[in-house]
Amino acid sequence: MNRQIKTLIGIILFVLVFAGTMQYCKPSDNDATALAALPNAYIGAEKCQSCHAKEYTDWKQSDHFKAMQEPTDSAVLGNFNNASLQADGVSSRFFKKDGKYFLNTQGEDGLNHDYPVKYTFGHFPLQQYLIEFPDGKMQVTRQSWDSRDKKWFQQYKGQQIHYKDWLHWTGNAQNWNTMCAECHSTNLKKNYDLEKDSYQTSYDLLTVSCEACHGPGEQHVKYINGKDYQAGNKQPNSLLLLAKNTKQLDQINACAPCHAVQSNVAADKIASSELLDNHIPTVPNTERFHADGQVNEEDYNYASFLQSKMFARGVQCSSCHNPHSGKLVLPGNLTCLQCHAKTFDEPSHHFHTINTAGAACVNCHAPAKNYMGNDSRHDHSFRVPRPDMSVQYSTPNACNNCHQDKPAKWASDAVTKWYGPNRKYSYVEDLIPGSRLNNQSEPHLLRLLQDSTTPNIIKATAINYLGGTAFPNSMSVLMESLQSPDAQIRYETLRSLQAYPKNNMNLGAIAAMLKDIVRAVRIAAADLVGSMGKNVQVPEEYQAAYQSAKTELEKNLLHQADFAHGNIGIADHYQRAGEFANAEKFYLRALKKDSLANLARLNLAVTYNLQGKNQDAIQILQLAVKTDPKNDRAWYNLGLLYNELKDNNNAAISFEKAIQLNSQNSRLYYNYGLLLQQMGKGDKAALALEQGLKSFPQEESLHYAIAYIYLQNSRPDKARTHVMYLKQVNPNNPEYQQLFSGLGIK
Numbered sequence: 001m002n003r004q005i006k007t008l009i010g011i012i013l014f015v016l017v018f019a020g021t022m023q024y025c026k027p028s029d030n031d032a033t034a035l036a037a038l039p040n041a042y043i044g045a046e047k048c049q050s051c052h053a054k055e056y057t058d059w060k061q062s063d064h065f066k067a068m069q070e071p072t073d074s075a076v077l078g079n080f081n082n083a084s085l086q087a088d089g090v091s092s093r094f095f096k097k098d099g100k101y102f103l104n105t106q107g108e109d110g111l112n113h114d115y116p117v118k119y120t121f122g123h124f125p126l127q128q129y130l131i132e133f134p135d136g137k138m139q140v141t142r143q144s145w146d147s148r149d150k151k152w153f154q155q156y157k158g159q160q161i162h163y164k165d166w167l168h169w170t171g172n173a174q175n176w177n178t179m180c181a182e183c184h185s186t187n188l189k190k191n192y193d194l195e196k197d198s199y200q201t202s203y204d205l206l207t208v209s210c211e212a213c214h215g216p217g218e219q220h221v222k223y224i225n226g227k228d229y230q231a232g233n234k235q236p237n238s239l240l241l242l243a244k245n246t247k248q249l250d251q252i253n254a255c256a257p258c259h260a261v262q263s264n265v266a267a268d269k270i271a272s273s274e275l276l277d278n279h280i281p282t283v284p285n286t287e288r289f290h291a292d293g294q295v296n297e298e299d300y301n302y303a304s305f306l307q308s309k310m311f312a313r314g315v316q317c318s319s320c321h322n323p324h325s326g327k328l329v330l331p332g333n334l335t336c337l338q339c340h341a342k343t344f345d346e347p348s349h350h351f352h353t354i355n356t357a358g359a360a361c362v363n364c365h366a367p368a369k370n371y372m373g374n375d376s377r378h379d380h381s382f383r384v385p386r387p388d389m390s391v392q393y394s395t396p397n398a399c400n401n402c403h404q405d406k407p408a409k410w411a412s413d414a415v416t417k418w419y420g421p422n423r424k425y426s427y428v429e430d431l432i433p434g435s436r437l438n439n440q441s442e443p444h445l446l447r448l449l450q451d452s453t454t455p456n457i458i459k460a461t462a463i464n465y466l467g468g469t470a471f472p473n474s475m476s477v478l479m480e481s482l483q484s485p486d487a488q489i490r491y492e493t494l495r496s497l498q499a500y501p502k503n504n505m506n507l508g509a510i511a512a513m514l515k516d517i518v519r520a521v522r523i524a525a526a527d528l529v530g531s532m533g534k535n536v537q538v539p540e541e542y543q544a545a546y547q548s549a550k551t552e553l554e555k556n557l558l559h560q561a562d563f564a565h566g567n568i569g570i571a572d573h574y575q576r577a578g579e580f581a582n583a584e585k586f587y588l589r590a591l592k593k594d595s596l597a598n599l600a601r602l603n604l605a606v607t608y609n610l611q612g613k614n615q616d617a618i619q620i621l622q623l624a625v626k627t628d629p630k631n632d633r634a635w636y637n638l639g640l641l642y643n644e645l646k647d648n649n650n651a652a653i654s655f656e657k658a659i660q661l662n663s664q665n666s667r668l669y670y671n672y673g674l675l676l677q678q679m680g681k682g683d684k685a686a687l688a689l690e691q692g693l694k695s696f697p698q699e700e701s702l703h704y705a706i707a708y709i710y711l712q713n714s715r716p717d718k719a720r721t722h723v724m725y726l727k728q729v730n731p732n733n734p735e736y737q738q739l740f741s742g743l744g745i746k
Contacts (some may be wrong), residue, residue: 010142032229040217040219041216044205048217051224063326066123067121070119070206076117077123078094078146081094086158090106092106092152100116103129103141105169106163108171124148125147127375128144136201138175139170141169141172144372151342155535166597171594171595177190182257185203185207186207188201190562195561203649204216213255215240215241225237248311248316252305253274256275260282262279263612264280266275266552275519276520277519281303284458294379294383307383307455308455315339357402367379385411386426388412389432404550430445430448431444431462432489434448437465442471442472445474446474448450449462464495466478466499467497479497481493482509482513487520494525494527498527498531507538507539510525510529515542522552523549527553530550533576553573561589564590565599567589568597569588571587571600584604601621602633605624622638625657629663632661632668635661636654636668638650639672647746665690667698670692670705672685673685673686673689673702686706693706703725709720711739723743
């Protein structure tokens with residue numbers, strides 16, 4: 001064989017081997033591992049129907065399917081046949097023109113205009129309508145259709161809302177792009193442009209489709225239609241999320257983004273089973289909940305359910321609800337009897353006649369309340385009614401929800417008669433007094449944190465309360481909580497530490513949180529470190545993590561820039577960094593979006609004060625008290641500024657206003673007392689401080705100030721009581737030593 005033939009054969013063999021190798025390495029068009037690595041796309045529910053007919057049929061009947069629709073004759077439920085509504089000072093008319101649906105109502109200029117309906121929003125028990133505005137903005141109408149009683153009504157019944165108010169239907173609170181869109185469409189991208197204050201919001205599917213929960217389905221369909229699957233080589237979950245064997249927390253965290261009051265971490269979503277990588281849920285504190293953790297404002301179930309024993313024992317959403325139709329898996333009490341003994345459905349347990357409202361499990365253990373005007377929603381904490389807590393603390397209870405003509409004592413006595421005098425301990429017994437944020441709160445909150453039976457969401461709430469003020473014994477407990485395996489607890493801990501003296505903190509332990517595995521926790525850590533001042537010395541091993549976490553923090557803040565409170569958060573960040581021009585810019589942006597956002601005025605005044613622009617600060621605080629005359633903090637801040645400018649008379653007037661408004665700020669009484677003493681009004685100063693001690697009997701600064709004033713006014717007998725208190729609680733404080741020696745106290 002000559003050299004040319006050998007060479008040719010070698011080339012042919014190489015090509016064949018190379019081709020075979022390439023074919024072997026190239027993933028087949030149905031290999032699950034290879035498909036999972038490819039880009040995925042949303043394909044729509046219709047592609048799911050052929051294989052999942054039952055689930056598809058259930059979904060078509062669900063609230064998810066009807067979350068947002070084109071305004072067709074079949075989708076629009078409201079009466080647009082020239083109907084009208086007079087409510088709360090607003091005249092509205094509903095009509096059709098050229099085949100389109102229109103609403104004539106008060107606009108953002110205070111005048112009535114015709115607005116074409118862009119989409120329907122929801123369907124039962126109420127339906128609202130989306131109106132498109134310039135700059136990509138869509139707004140949800142205040143006018144709503146009662147699908148049950150077939151009539152028009154308005155949200156915020158009885159309130160006359162000014163057209164410049166944040167709550168007006170054209171304002172920030174009713175903005176679809178930020179407030180609603182993410183949970184009414186599939187794969188929504190807000191796409192907010194900060195400089196233009198405009199939106200280019202997009203979504204893959206108009207409503208809440210199969211892929212909103214299961215993830216994009218393109219690669220799933222390819223896999224199911226491929227040879228591997230057909231040959232029986234099946235991949236667990238088949239490249240979808242939330243398969244039948246999904247773990248409890250994975251399912252709950254998949255539902256939580258829409259069934260919790262939460263804020264987004266950033267515009268970009270990252271693949272994670274940890275909720276706080278993409279969303280920050282609200283804990284059940286008194287901002288939205290009753291003091292015992294029962295729902296007050298809307299919470300969409302997440303923060304309620306995490307309090308429950310059902311959650312603690314592994315129950316998940318689909319245990320009670322068909323995940324595709326949203327309906328109960330069984331009617332009425334039968335859903336509960338899947339797990340609970342039949343005896344719980346008998347009069348010997350509930351003491352009510354069978355098949356009456358009082359015999360329904362949910363009416364006692366998941367009482368309902370109307371939101372959105374007519375939408376009855378159940379509290380998912382599934383608690384035992386505690387009318388004895390209502391007697392002691394005035395919290396609501398399920399018994400008196402029905403028996404409204406009876407006092408709580410009547411209900412409490414009935415429970416004692418039926419079940420005996422002793423109640424099993426519940427976290428509410430410490431949560432309620434802990435929520436009051438007074439001198440008796442701290443032991444209750446610490447007890448919740450030390451009790452292993454306390455639900456983690458309640459521990460996070462206790463930590464949230466510990467950030468309401470710098471409690472004297474809580475710093476070390478908070479530092480220990482940074483090691484919690486629960487991300488919400490770690491996040492709330494870092495937020496609460498903001499209230500405590502930064503010079504006493506273990507910077508190394510806090511800096512370590514900059515490397516936390518959860519994005520929201522890293523953001524909170526960066527915010528806390530940043531609040532320590534520009535000269536904070538982050539340990540070298542964490543400096544790169546700090547820069548990375550700061551970038552995440554800035555993304556988090558800027559993602560909220562279309563909201564008034566978001567702009568305040570951004571401005572606060574710039575203020576702490578000493579970037580006063582940017583701070584002023586974003587405080588003013590907040591006020592443009594919500595002219596009633598007085599927090600922006602208070603913080604803007606601080607920004608001016610830090611720059612020595614005190615006349616500007618005075619003007620903005622004067623506007624703050626004019627905007628909200630009942631804002632005690634605004635009056636207090638105004639008093640501080642007048643005091644700094646040596647305008648004692650106006651300072652005293654402002655402090656007095658804040659006291660009349662029942663301010664819960666102990667420093668108010670301290671500053672007012674010292675001011676009155678400087679003005680030569682010693683007796684009035686003592687009275688002001690005594691008044692403060694009635695509300696804050698353990699506040700050392702008040703005892704110190706009043707003792708000092710009594711001694712200056714030659715009243716050592718009056719001073720002694722307060723000095724003895726200081727000797728008892730803080731004998732080694734160097735500031736107190738002169739008082740001790742002056743009164744001969746050893």
